[in-house]
Amino acid sequence: MTLEVLEQTIFDMVQTGKGILAADESQPTMAKRFKPIGVEATEENRRAYRSLLLTTPGLSEFISGVILFEETLLQASDDGTALPEILVGQGIVPGVKVDKGKGPLPGATGDLVTYGLDGLAERLQGYKQQGARFAKWREVYPISQSNPTPLGIEANAEMLARYAAVCQTESLVPIVEPEVLMDGEHDIDRCAEVTEAVLHAVFHALHRHNVILEAMVLKPNMVLPGKECSSHASPEQIAEATVRVLRRSVPAAVPSINFLSGGQEPEESTINLNAMNACFPNEPWELSLSYGRALQQPALQAWQGRAKNGEVTQQALLKRARLNGAARRGEYSPEMEQES
Ligand code: 13P
Numbered sequence: 001m002t003l004e005v006l007e008q009t010i011f012d013m014v015q016t017g018k019g020i021l022a023a024d025e026s027q028p029t030m031a032k033r034f035k036p037i038g039v040e041a042t043e044e045n046r047r048a049y050r051s052l053l054l055t056t057p058g059l060s061e062f063i064s065g066v067i068l069f070e071e072t073l074l075q076a077s078d079d080g081t082a083l084p085e086i087l088v089g090q091g092i093v094p095g096v097k098v099d100k101g102k103g104p105l106p107g108a109t110g111d112l113v114t115y116g117l118d119g120l121a122e123r124l125q126g127y128k129q130q131g132a133r134f135a136k137w138r139e140v141y142p143i144s145q146s147n148p149t150p151l152g153i154e155a156n157a158e159m160l161a162r163y164a165a166v167c168q169t170e171s172l173v174p175i176v177e178p179e180v181l182m183d184g185e186h187d188i189d190r191c192a193e194v195t196e197a198v199l200h201a202v203f204h205a206l207h208r209h210n211v212i213l214e215a216m217v218l219k220p221n222m223v224l225p226g227k228e229c230s231s232h233a234s235p236e237q238i239a240e241a242t243v244r245v246l247r248r249s250v251p252a253a254v255p256s257i258n259f260l261s262g263g264q265e266p267e268e269s270t271i272n273l274n275a276m277n278a279c280f281p282n283e284p285w286e287l288s289l290s291y292g293r294a295l296q297q298p299a300l301q302a303w304q305g306r307a308k309n310g311e312v313t314q315q316a317l318l319k320r321a322r323l324n325g326a327a328r329r330g331e332y333s334p335e336m337e338q339e340s
Helices: 002-013 027-037 043-054 083-090 120-129 150-169 188-208 235-249 266-279 293-303 307-328 334-338
Strands: 019-023 063-068 093-097 102-104 112-114 134-141 173-180 256-259 286-291
Touching (some): 002 063, 002 150, 019 307, 027 043, 027 293, 063 083, 063 134, 120 150, 150 188, 173 188, 188 235, 235 266, 307 334
Parallel strands (some): 019 286, 063 093, 134 173
16 A cells, blocks of 8 residues: 555656755745845745745646645645645645754764654654645755765664665655755865765665665755865766666666755756757666756745746746756757747
């Protein structure tokens, strides 16, 4: 029974030409996103903004799932409809971020670890009643000369696998998100080396914990040069490096790989996803997206905290969703940015 539920959720979440919108920012992250547009991160402002995003007409043509923050599961749109219900009405699967943020990993200077395993099963039961059908958990790996350490890689893999196993027991599809950060001067080869080690450890741990690979989604970083790296990489080089690492470490049983944007500009993340699908159309997994900032940034800019900007906000989101839909098929071109 549980397996059938998981399979149905995967079927609904993983669809050709569609991706997942990450709208699961925690309160402090939301405050960070609102600050540049001068909007106070009150509960009402978060609700108003997210309600606009989720009620965007036509969103389901390009988006098959939305990751929500737990607060949003209990919020309603202006007409009083519960926000998860609005998604379901459009044929979009609601999911929820279930980790409790990160802190230093004792014994591994410079590495981080995520909190939230205690009581997770009970929390998942509650989220399920509120409409969530999948979950997300993120582990973060900063790159330095000595990080991530072997202990950091192992401890984080163990967390992701334990989380994923609990999710599947509770009939929720786990999105497993190991994020190797873009910060730093490292080059693309160093990012590839770290990402490969991280993914190898994650899949080893998922295997140890009997996680059903067919019933999960992987949400990794793309393999990129660090933000402060002096040498540039082309979209084709990024696509090649990323797919090489994925081929070496992600079993073909995994149905979908949904990249995070991780601080890439919206256009950049679309170009890179497009290169991946254009250069490598026959991989065993879908090469898809689960962007937060790269889908929302233009919408947030358009909104400015004003109800009268509702329509342009929704148009901005829909445009990025549509362009990423084209990138999912390897059919995006930069000229499409000029279309309204
Ligand atoms: P970004 O695409 O902004 O990196 O966010 C994705 C996400 O869900 C991070 O956990």
